[in-house]
Amino acid sequence: MLTRLTIEELGARFRRGEATPSQAAAAYLERIAALDGRVKAYLTVTRDTALGQAAAADARLAAGRPLSPLDGVPVAVKDLLCTRGIRTTCGSRILETFVPPYDATVVARLRAAGAVLLGKLNMDEFAMGSSTEHSAFFPTRNPWDLGRVPGGSSGGSAAAAAGDLAAATLGSDTGGSIRQPAAFCGAVGLKPTYGRVSRYGLVAFASSLDQIGPFAKTVADAALVLGVIAGADRRDSTSVDVPVPDYRAALAGGVEGLRVGIPAEYFIEGLDPEVEAAVQTAIAVLRGLGAKTEGVSLPHTRYGLPAYYLIAPAEASSNLARYDGVKYGLRAPGGRHLVEMYGRTRAAGFGAEVKRRILLGAYALSAGYYDAYYGKAQRVRTLIRRDFQQAFERVDVLAAPTTPGVAFRLGEKTDPLQMYLNDILTIPVNLAGLPGVSVPAGFTQAGLPIGLQLIGRPYDEATVLRAAHAYQQATEWHRRKPPLDPAPR
């Protein structure tokens, strides 16, 4: 079954002539048609685009001229990445009809590498949320248990990767939105260093925190995708011109002698005992492979969540100001004058979570409160960054749980603050701009995936991926498949 294969395996079949990109695209489209009605990972399936791109890839591969290891590989992207000529909704009513005339740089790079675009994936509206219940269109479901959330905000991307509804996907991570749903869905999810991947064409939530990254079935596949999308971009001044290593090659070498730090503050009260046990076991596996583990302290961790919930909404309130009904997207009828049109449009176009954060952010930035809130949060951010710097003087990589618990039931968390706690172990990494990955590290007795988070130095995705790959080579968790497949006929 082509949809079960990793990118590496699929590429090998293409090159041996045992399968074609068109066959792979057709297999994925068929699987989406059969199963996505239950998972609801996709907002838009771009069937014609996919088949056209696959046919072009067929020709290249037949001629022995693949563009990259991703040539002909069916992928899908979160619906906040702009796709030329394909609607890009951000999971919001206000952009329901928005069709960008440009590709995000990562999308352009995927196209240039020959990847085949299956469609656009569901998400929490404007990437605000931890469950993908805040999509304006419908919630996505966890492929391991359709009554549970896939995590968020890249829930569609995580569910699609985990459920074999795409060979790999892209998501975005502002406070954990790649790693947390990867953990909930049992996929590999990588958030690169801030600046490593161009944000051009990523519809902004919080500009200083957002980063695009891959979801994949294996660490090796994530490395392949990162290799295609990473690198400086003249259109994004915050992207950094640091050489992009060959991530696939960097996986070799194992963890013999690697210094792994265990941050005490990440094993918090309230951590699900099953999660804690699985992560401790994972750390023991790394130790068994030759890594040296030691305890480290990140003393300002507990200030990460409050700082994040000032900085991210502040930037969001600014980034979302452009959705006013004047230029594109939704315009609510009936306003008698301009201000009323703005008000009605934004009232109708934004969901509750987005409105909550716009209000919070506007307040935090307003004159008289700026220093007390936004300014102070930025100073906390500096302290958190310094904590990591000090830890990385002693260790090469940090290992911790990705989330305090496992996927919860749809509708279970009604208190926003309870929801926000999901990201408590991922947020500090965004505040510090570091690379982090979540890899499958076990299951609860109820059969729900658990994630191990590995965090690295700035621009050192290679080490993070190498440690994660070594762990994956020694374990089988990533090979388990969710019980999605239709009963055999």
Next chain:
Amino acid sequence: MDKLETVIGLEVHAQLLTRSKMFCGCSTAFGAAPNSQTCPVCQGMPGVLPVINRSAVELGIRTALALGCRINEHNRFARKHYYYPDMPKNYQISQYEEPLAEHGVLAIEVGGTPRAIGIQRVHLEEDVGKLVHEGALETAPSSTVDFNRAGVPLMEIVSKPELRSPEEAAGYLRALRTILLYLGVCDGNMEEGSLRCDANISLRPPGSQEYGVKVEIKNMNSFRNVQHALEHEVRRQGNALGAGEQVVQETRLWDPERGRTVSMRSKEYAHDYRYFPEPDLPPLRVAAAWVEAIRAGLPELPAARRQRFAATYGLSAYDADLLTQGRALADYFEAAVQAQGRPKAVANWVLNELLRELPADDDRAVAACPIPPQNLAGLLRLIDDGAISGKMAKDVFETMFRSGQDAPSIVAREGLTQVADAGELSRVVDQVLAANPKVVEDWRSGKKAALGFLVGQVMKATQGRANPGLVNRLLGEKLPTG
């Protein structure tokens, strides 16, 4: 209430002469079809990011150096938020806490008194678009937006509140505009909006260190407007304070039709701009070496040039001042002097004849002058050589200006060469004397004015081509003494 002291500060917005916009590659050319010079970036579409235009920064540094400012090595952009349909993102990328440059000074002279006005800051920002209403705003059935201007680079130059009269404010604006033109950073066109000015004005008892309640005046698009609006506001605020009323802190618009300022919005509803550092742009580091390279390339500025013109060319301070009002005019003058050699003669022709046709401070008009400086020099050489008279030269000048041809070809084509041949003129003088015996008699009887009539008749007979000196000499010789 003339015992109150006037306190004025000016905020001048200058559109920078870059080819492309502040944060994208779109053209900044004026007058293109609506929205034809836009892209996703300057339209503020979802997901796009700004990239700083290096050339705009360079022009800003150039200006700041000319104004003696300190360049901030570390400066950055911020977002300034307010809702308006011509603002694509509903925030404007501007500079706030860490501007490009601070603490400069502009020397001005008003009514013969030199003054040094402090410059608070020079910063960069993007312009917004333009709303186009179908008919009057209140009744317009529809309104559209043209984003061609959105993202055009602007430089804001903020003075300290050190101007003490509307006249000084106008003088400051004039001096600043001249410097911008010299630097080639702005075309200075106030009608097209490439130079815009807002003023803050308040009154206070003389000697007071406190400022009065200030009023902001917008919408002044000429030097006259600035001066008149401020004069009106001095009277209005003076009357209010004199009557024991409070001046309301507000923004007012200048209505040139009615010659008064009108309230635009009360500051009670003033915006809270919610500034915060632009996260999409890393801080801009201005290396000292870059600043020094720009400094090395600075042109001679108007004040220095004025002094040099007076010293080197022996011109009066007044003439030197006029000739240096625009860089193009000063360049024109110097080029003509180079080609002809007599600075005073050139200055006279430029000031008396050329400036009748062209405004001194309009560089574009001067640069497009149909008489290139070499051709003016050529005309003056014809006078020097005695080929044409000064009076004839003025007619030739007019023809040159209209046709763009050079003086020798016009003179040759119209047969305008001066009659300087004594023999030929002598015959004409004889004829005139013979034809006017009555006038000759008047002259002999002491009516000296009769000579003028006879000169005129000779000129008329030669169609103005006679050399006046020679005519006078011949008449002196031929008229009977009495």
